[in-house]
Amino acid sequence: MPEPRTLDLQNLPDADVVLLAQRGREDAFRELVRRYERPIFSLIYRMVRDRETSEDLAQDTFIKVLNHIDRYSPEFRLSSWLFKIANNVAIDYLRKRQISTISIDGSPHAASAAEVEATSFDVRAPQENALEELEARELGGAIERAIAALRPEYRSCIMLRHVEGRSYEEIAATLDLPLGTVKTYIHRARHQLREALGGERE
Amino acid sequence: MFPTPRLPACPNARIPAKRHETLTGTCPYDPPEAIVDHRHLTPQEFDLLVDGEEGFGMAPLAGHIEECVTCRTELEAQQRLVGALDKMPHFTPSPLFAYRVMRQVQVFEPWHVTAVNSIQRFVPRSRPARVLAAGVAGIVATTLTLGTIWLASRLDAVAFLVTLAAERMRALGSQAVSGFVSSALGQNGLAVSSDTRIALAATGFLAAVAISAFGLRAIAAASRRRRM
Numbered sequence: 001m002p003e004p005r006t007l008d009l010q011n012l013p014d015a016d017v018v019l020l021a022q023r024g025r026e027d028a029f030r031e032l033v034r035r036y037e038r039p040i041f042s043l044i045y046r047m048v049r050d051r052e053t054s055e056d057l058a059q060d061t062f063i064k065v066l067n068h069i070d071r072y073s074p075e076f077r078l079s080s081w082l083f084k085i086a087n088n089v090a091i092d093y094l095r096k097r098q099i100s101t102i103s104i105d106g107s108p109h110a111a112s113a114a115e116v117e118a119t120s121f122d123v124r125a126p127q128e129n130a131l132e133e134l135e136a137r138e139l140g141g142a143i144e145r146a147i148a149a150l151r152p153e154y155r156s157c158i159m160l161r162h163v164e165g166r167s168y169e170e171i172a173a174t175l176d177l178p179l180g181t182v183k184t185y186i187h188r189a190r191h192q193l194r195e196a197l198g199g200e201r202e
Numbered sequence: 203m204f205p206t207p208r209l210p211a212c213p214n215a216r217i218p219a220k221r222h223e224t225l226t227g228t229c230p231y232d233p234p235e236a237i238v239d240h241r242h243l244t245p246q247e248f249d250l251l252v253d254g255e256e257g258f259g260m261a262p263l264a265g266h267i268e269e270c271v272t273c274r275t276e277l278e279a280q281q282r283l284v285g286a287l288d289k290m291p292h293f294t295p296s297p298l299f300a301y302r303v304m305r306q307v308q309v310f311e312p313w314h315v316t317a318v319n320s321i322q323r324f325v326p327r328s329r330p331a332r333v334l335a336a337g338v339a340g341i342v343a344t345t346l347t348l349g350t351i352w353l354a355s356r357l358d359a360v361a362f363l364v365t366l367a368a369e370r371m372r373a374l375g376s377q378a379v380s381g382f383v384s385s386a387l388g389q390n391g392l393a394v395s396s397d398t399r400i401a402l403a404a405t406g407f408l409a410a411v412a413i414s415a416f417g418l419r420a421i422a423a424a425s426r427r428r429r430m
Contacts, residue, residue: 022312023312026309029307033304034300037295041295042292042293055295063303066307067306067307067308143286161287162284187245187246
C-alpha cells in the first residue's frame with residue numbers, strides 16, 4: 001500500500017522519516033529540517049560565533065546530508081550523521097578563516113612550551129571567591145563567553161554532551177575520536193569552564 | 203597501607219584510615235562495614251559521579267563523598283557547572299532557513315517507487331471494488347494460464363503463426379519505411395536504405411529514441427505530481 005499522504009510525520013521516528021525521504025517525499029525532507037535545524041544551527045553558532053555564517057554553514061550541512069539521503073544507513077542515527085557533518089563544516093570554516101579562538105590553554109597550534117606559555121592567559125582573578133549565586137541570565141551569558149574561549153574540539157564535545165545529551169560513545173563515533181580522547185576533552189573543557197566562570201564571577 | 207599511596211589521606215573523613223574495599227578490588231582483611239575510600243577522589247572519579255554513573259565501584263565513591271567535606275564541595279561545584287551547561291538553550295535560525303535549505307535540496311523519486319505508485323493508482327479504494335477487481339484479475343489470469351498451456355502443447359502451430367505474423371509485420375514496416383524514405387530523400391536515399399540491415403538499424407534507433415523520450419517524460423510527470 002502507498003503511504004498515506006496525510007501521514008503525521010511528526011510522530012514518526014527518524015528512520016521512518018528518512019525512508020519516506022528516500023522514496024521522494026518532499027514533506028519528509030521538510031520534517032527532517034524542522035527537527036534538526038535548531039540543534040545543528042546551535043552547534044555551529046557556538047563554534048563560529050557569527051549568526052550569518054552559522055546559517056550558511058548549517059544550510060550546507062543540511063544540503064550535504066539531504067542530497068545524499070539515499071546513502072544513509074539505518075544502523076546509525078541520522079542525528080549523529082548530521083552532527084558529524086556540521087562539526088566538520090564548522091571546523092573546516094574555522095581552519096580556512098584562521099579565526100583565532102582564544103584558548104586559556106594557549107594556542108592549539110603552539111609548537112613548543114614557550115609558545116604555549118606566550119599564547120595562554122590566566123582567567124582566574126587573584127581574589128577569586130566561591131560565590132555561586134548568580135542570576136540565571138548572567139550565568140548563561142558567562143557560560144557562553146567561557147565556551148567561546150574553549151578550543152573548537154572541546155567546544156563541540158561539550159555541546160554534544162550537555163546540550164544534545166549524547167553519551168561519550170556517541171560523541172566518539174560522531175566526531176571520529178577515540179573514546180578516551182572524548183573523555184579527556186570533556187574533562188579539560190569542564191575544568192577550563194570552571195576556571196573561566198570563576199573569573200567571570202569576580 | 204592504602205591502595206593509592208600517592209594520594210593524600212582525607213583529613214575530613216570521620217572514619218579513621220584502615221584497610222578497606224578499593225576501586226580495584228576488595229582487601230581480604232577488610233571489615234565488612236569499611237566501604238568508604240579514605241582518600242580524596244581523583245578527577246576521573248569526580249567525572250564518574252558528575253555523569254551519574256552507577257554500578258560497580260561507585261558505592262565507595264559515594265560513601266567517601268558522604269564523609270569528606272572537601273570532596274563534597276568540589277562535587278557540588280562540578281554539578282552546578284554541569285547543571286548550567288545542561289540548561290543551555292538551542293538557538294533558532296532565521297524563519298527562512300528551512301525554505302532556503304529546501305530550495306537547494308534535490309527531491310528525487312526513484313523509478314521503482316514511481317512504477318509501484320503508478321500501478322497502485324489503479325487499485326480501487328473500496329473493499330467491494332477491490333474484491334471485484336481481484337475476481338476479474340483472477341479470471342483473466344486463469345484464462346491466460348490455460349491459453350498459455352494450450353499454446354505450449356501446440357508449439358509447431360504457434361511457431362508457424364508467429365513466423366507468419368512476423369513476416370507480415372516486416373513487409374508492412376518495410377513498405378512504410380520505403381514510402382517515408384522515398385518521400386524524404388528521393389530515389390537515391392531509397393536505394394541506400396534498401397539494404398535490410400541499414401533499414402532495421404534505423405528503425406530500431408528511431409523506436410529506441412521514441413520509447414526513451416516517452417518513458418522519461420512519464421517518469422518526470424509522475425515525480426512532479428508526487429511533489430505537489
